[in-house]
Amino acid sequence: MNWNTLLFGVFPYIALTLAVGVTAYRMVYRPFSVSAQSSQLLEQKRLFFGSTAMHWGLVLVLLGHLLALLLPKGLLLWNAVPVRLYLLEITGLGLGFWALVGTYVLLARRISVARVRAASTGMDYLVLVLILLSALSGVLTALFYRYGSFWFPAVMTPYLWSVLTLQPRPELLLDLPFWIKFHVFNFWLLVAVFPFSRLVHVITVPLGYLLRPWQIVVWVRKLAR
Amino acid sequence: MKVRAHVSMLFHLDKCIGCHTCSIACKNLWTDRKGAEYMWWNNVETRPGTGYPTGWEDQERFRGGWEYKDGHLDLRLHSRAQGLFRLFFNPALPSLDDYYEPYTFRYSDLFTSPEGEDQPTAIPISMITGEPMTPGAGPNWDDDLSGSPLYAANDPNLKGLDPEVQAQLSEIEGVVFQYLPRICNHCLNPACVAACPSGAIYKRAEDGVVLVNENKCKAWRMCVAACPYKKVYYNWATGKSEKCILCFPRLETGQAPACAHSCVGRIRYMGVLLYDADRIPEAAMVPDERLVESQLDIILDPFDPEVIAAARAEGLDEGWIKAAQNSPLYKFVKVWRLALPLHPEYRTLAMMFYVPPLSPVVATVEKALRASQGNGGLVRLDLPESNLDFELYDNLEKARMPVEYLANLFAAGKKELIVPILKKLLAVRLLKRQESLEGGVTEKALRVLADAGLTLEEAEAIYRLTTLPTLEERFVLPPYHREMAAEVWKDPLAAKGEAGFGYVQPPVRGE
Ligand code: SF4
Ligand code: SF4
Numbered sequence: 001m002n003w004n005t006l007l008f009g010v011f012p013y014i015a016l017t018l019a020v021g022v023t024a025y026r027m028v029y030r031p032f033s034v035s036a037q038s039s040q041l042l043e044q045k046r047l048f049f050g051s052t053a054m055h056w057g058l059v060l061v062l063l064g065h066l067l068a069l070l071l072p073k074g075l076l077l078w079n080a081v082p083v084r085l086y087l088l089e090i091t092g093l094g095l096g097f098w099a100l101v102g103t104y105v106l107l108a109r110r111i112s113v114a115r116v117r118a119a120s121t122g123m124d125y126l127v128l129v130l131i132l133l134s135a136l137s138g139v140l141t142a143l144f145y146r147y148g149s150f151w152f153p154a155v156m157t158p159y160l161w162s163v164l165t166l167q168p169r170p171e172l173l174l175d176l177p178f179w180i181k182f183h184v185f186n187f188w189l190l191v192a193v194f195p196f197s198r199l200v201h202v203i204t205v206p207l208g209y210l211l212r213p214w215q216i217v218v219w220v221r222k223l224a225r
Numbered sequence: 226m227k228v229r230a231h232v233s234m235l236f237h238l239d240k241c242i243g244c245h246t247c248s249i250a251c252k253n254l255w256t257d258r259k260g261a262e263y264m265w266w267n268n269v270e271t272r273p274g275t276g277y278p279t280g281w282e283d284q285e286r287f288r289g290g291w292e293y294k295d296g297h298l299d300l301r302l303h304s305r306a307q308g309l310f311r312l313f314f315n316p317a318l319p320s321l322d323d324y325y326e327p328y329t330f331r332y333s334d335l336f337t338s339p340e341g342e343d344q345p346t347a348i349p350i351s352m353i354t355g356e357p358m359t360p361g362a363g364p365n366w367d368d369d370l371s372g373s374p375l376y377a378a379n380d381p382n383l384k385g386l387d388p389e390v391q392a393q394l395s396e397i398e399g400v401v402f403q404y405l406p407r408i409c410n411h412c413l414n415p416a417c418v419a420a421c422p423s424g425a426i427y428k429r430a431e432d433g434v435v436l437v438n439e440n441k442c443k444a445w446r447m448c449v450a451a452c453p454y455k456k457v458y459y460n461w462a463t464g465k466s467e468k469c470i471l472c473f474p475r476l477e478t479g480q481a482p483a484c485a486h487s488c489v490g491r492i493r494y495m496g497v498l499l500y501d502a503d504r505i506p507e508a509a510m511v512p513d514e515r516l517v518e519s520q521l522d523i524i525l526d527p528f529d530p531e532v533i534a535a536a537r538a539e540g541l542d543e544g545w546i547k548a549a550q551n552s553p554l555y556k557f558v559k560v561w562r563l564a565l566p567l568h569p570e571y572r573t574l575a576m577m578f579y580v581p582p583l584s585p586v587v588a589t590v591e592k593a594l595r596a597s598q599g600n601g602g603l604v605r606l607d608l609p610e611s612n613l614d615f616e617l618y619d620n621l622e623k624a625r626m627p628v629e630y631l632a633n634l635f636a637a638g639k640k641e642l643i644v645p646i647l648k649k650l651l652a653v654r655l656l657k658r659q660e661s662l663e664g665g666v667t668e669k670a671l672r673v674l675a676d677a678g679l680t681l682e683e684a685e686a687i688y689r690l691t692t693l694p695t696l697e698e699r700f701v702l703p704p705y706h707r708e709m710a711a712e713v714w715k716d717p718l719a720a721k722g723e724a725g726f727g728y729v730q731p732p733v734r735g736e
Contacts, residue, residue, distance in 0.1 A: 031440040033735025037464030038444040044320050055313040114354040123736040204443045206422035214419040216427040
């Protein structure tokens with residue numbers, strides 16, 4: 001087994017197993033801990049710039065990746081017209097850059113604001129560093145290996161599907177440049193860290209809020225029955 | 226009619242001496258922990274003042290409570306979609322500096338300082354960072370209006386007051402203030418519950434206590450902003466929101482909440498109120514001037530056979546119904562109409578009630594009389610005190626604590642709700658003073674009593690419950706029978722010989 005197989009054929013399964021297994025364990029046995037601790041009480045201004053940029057940047061960029069995973073053909077068809085390709089690439093690059101700046105602001109804030117530092121754990125820093133590297137390598141990839149939206153459907157979509165369908169084909173990545181491989185590996189690393197860090201809060205997105213009644217009344221007595 | 230019981234507290238503001246014993250009892254019991262140092266689930270404010278957190282009544286800024294517009298009742302904070310959109314940053318959240326940075330002193334310095342010319346001092350350090358700091362604010366920095374007139378001048382409740390009246394409030398030798406102890410109001414229409422995207426906050430149907438499910442709380446902090454009373458706090462160390470729990474573990478074992486139990490002025494009363502849960506929306510959706518009436522309307526008469534039958538149908542047992550009938554709250558709130566909720570215009574239907582203060586009264590009348598008799602300055606009147614009170618009775622608008630101000634606090638600005646209360650309080654005071662000090666009641670006092678709408682028996686009952694109540698009369702607590710509820714959760718016999726019901730996780734934040 002070579003490094004490529006280890007990193008892109010074996011490690012993804014370790015990461016995914018951890019992500020699913022540990023998250024499930026944490027939800028059932030440690031529900032108190034399934035959340036991301038907010039530090040907005042301690043510092044507001046820099047959080048506003050950092051948090052908004054990082055979250056929305058990441059959410060939208062990830063949605064883009066997801067789209068390429070689910071609708072590779074549609075993406076290629078869209079890109080058939082150059083203007084549309086440029087539009088997509090510029091938007092993606094912009095969002096990636098936005099997320100990168102936001103993450104940097106958050107990391108700098110966590111290190112330099114004494115109150116926030118006092119409320120931070122080692123994992124908080126690690127997560128931010130990993131996201132920063134992810135955004136950085138993503139932006140570099142988009143800049144130097146154009147056009148991602150062209151080759152992603154050809155290389156990454158089959159690779160990701162091969163992993164998800166349990167027939168890994170890590171060799172697809174063998175000849176890719178360093179930064180792209182780095183970006184992919186970093187992603188799997190984030191997946192592995194996910195259940196052990198504040199990243200788990202991703203699963204708590206409260207979409208139920210759109211539907212639930214405004215008021216919640218609980219009968220302790222009836223609940224017990 | 227859906228009858229439910231509510232365990233409520235009443236604050237008789239005339240009796241509050243502003244000693245903060247309540248706050249300390251609460252702090253010692255519940256918030257003396259890391260991350261909770263800055264929280265005061267019970268706090269006592271000097272009014273006029275800006276309170277704690279500073280300026281909490283400024284809803285333009287903090288966006289708490291509900292807004293009633295075009296037949297709709299909406300959270301001032303957000304719509305559902307906006308709530309999700311603002312998950313990553315909540316623009317209306319107070320920052321720690323709106324409360325204060327908690328501090329302690331480095332006492333070890335007193336022992337470890339090297340020998341020298343000067344006395345060693347314990348320097349103040351932040352309880353968050355541990356670094357030396359200069360304290361510049363606190364939860365009662367403006368206690369008794371000390372230090373600076375700035376706090377009093379910035380009180381939003383002074384809005385609509387005559388500038389002249391406002392100036393009188395802070396006149397030298399005429400300065401006036403009162404105390405306002407506050408806890409969570411365990412509202413009927415709580416904004417904190419409605420604002421929580423995770424649905425982590427709930428109201429207990431049994432007794433109305435509003436609680437945060439700490440396992441479900443995901444640190445979105447919307448409740449902190451949405452509560453118009455700023456009575457949900459965010460614990461920066463555990464990453465969870467926390468609030469006053471009305472000492473439910475004490476209630477369930479037949480004890481009054483710690484703040485009420487320790488109250489030095491004995492200003493606090495606890496009791497059950499029955500209310501109609503079906504009519505809550507209706508009560509919250511009326512114009513400002515009818516809010517108090519509509520809220521009192523859904524509080525039901527516990528002696529009415531129909532109400533009793535409906536209460537039984539909802540599963541309330543005899544013990545609770547009896548507690549509701551003996552409730553001092555019911556007397557103050559519904560029978561005598563002496564108590565009002567704080568800031569009804571927030572439309573959360575606050576269920577803690579306040580008897581507005583009469584005490585800091587006579588000054589402007591006194592002054593006017595003095596002037597009319599050609600006496601200026603500090604000369605005492607030679608009118609007997611009793612006459613002075615009659616003067617005030619007819620001129621309540623001249624009371625030292627302006628009626629408008631009290632109306633802004635307790636009646637959505639409606640003076641007509643405050644005046645009858647003050648009249649009743651004053652009438653009882655006059656009557657009892659004549660009875661016990663002046664050896665007999667005058668015609669005039671009886672006339673005043675009738676004018677205030679009280680009978681002699683009522684006056685006597687108000688007097689007794691105000692000044693001479695025993696502990697059991699102040700706190701009429703319902704029988705919870707939680708031991709039976711526990712039986713349904715777990716088989717107590719299965720845990721016989723063990724130290725408890727199992728393993729409880731320590732409340733530490735996730736990595
Ligand atoms: S006062 Fe208490 S129940 Fe009412 S909105 Fe605030 S936290 Fe919720
Ligand atoms: S303990 Fe009682 S008298 Fe003292 S401040 Fe609190 S409410 Fe007022």
